[in-house]
Amino acid sequence: MVTRYAIFGLTILLGLMASLYLGWELRPLSATDAAPSLLREDYAADYALMAAEAYAADGNLDRAIEHLEYLNPDNVLAPLVTAMEFGREQNYSEADLNLLTTLASALREQVPSLSHTPTP
């Protein structure tokens, strides 16, 4: 009887291991429907820079906010701050850093609630 329980336990373990292997290893890793929040840091920083470039051209803050909500709908300032930090680390050109700073300043000035939002 003990042997039978042991074999029963082993089959459970076998099934468990098989499905874990299926779910964590064999399942295709190539995501093709990822959300923007999963973008790698450099791509997200470049997207924030593009939003800043667009803002420099049209001065439309509402539109810039819409663009930044793509990266973080809850805190549009956070991706800009992260992009500025990344840009400094990666030696972005002074012009690019200025674009990011200009948009961040405009957001802080014209949307006061963002000034109190904790940044990453």
Place this chain on the structure above:
Amino acid sequence: MMTKESSKRPPLYLITGLMLGLLFGCLLSFIIFPLQVSSVGPSHLADEHQDQYRLMIALAYASSGDINRAQARLALLGDADPARALGAQAQLALGNSATQREARALASLARDLEAFQASAQSTSVAVNTPNPEDANAAPTPFAAQEEGGSYTLSSRELLCESSEAAPLVKLFIFDESGQAQAGVRLAMHDGENSSEFFTGARPDFGPGYAEYEMTPGETYILSIAGTETLAGLQPAACITEAGDPAWGAWLLLYNRADE
């Protein structure tokens, strides 16, 4: 008697055990602790998010007019024909009165990109035509540029493409007007040795392209046209999107500064 009957029955408890294990494992690996995909590139975004990314590239281009940068950004989306993808998206945007500005930006970039690619292709064909009087030319199909002048780094990015790739430096050099610049002399110094190479040696990547394979453990100084431009360049390890360890490739974009 009972023992004989039970020994004749098929071992259902084994199948029950296996099914229980599978069920519990699936719950764990698909629902409770599902595999988290993180740090993806733009090509892995859902279609509607790729459209937004493409739109931002077009709006940024409308602001800066930097076609090389726009082209490099579009390459990240992995479209087979970026100009066609831009054109198709512009058509959709045209159908909505609220997105006319976006439609113009997309269409403008599609048009300029096509023109730029046609121009780069014709330049590449022209400079690759062999000249029988110039049999001892430099190891590049392009004429060498004059030495001197300063170049500024406009973009630096670590690409993590394949676990089998060597640690590379990939350089794109542009002139003052943003055109790819062929025949620029580049050098990598590792403290003891110096290796020279020229842009344009790989015309399939464009006339302003050059690449150099680094040795792990070495630190390099990059010189462009005889001037030390970037120090402390080292091979960098990274993790590919498939989760494999790999050597990254430094993608460096340089623009010649106005004199």
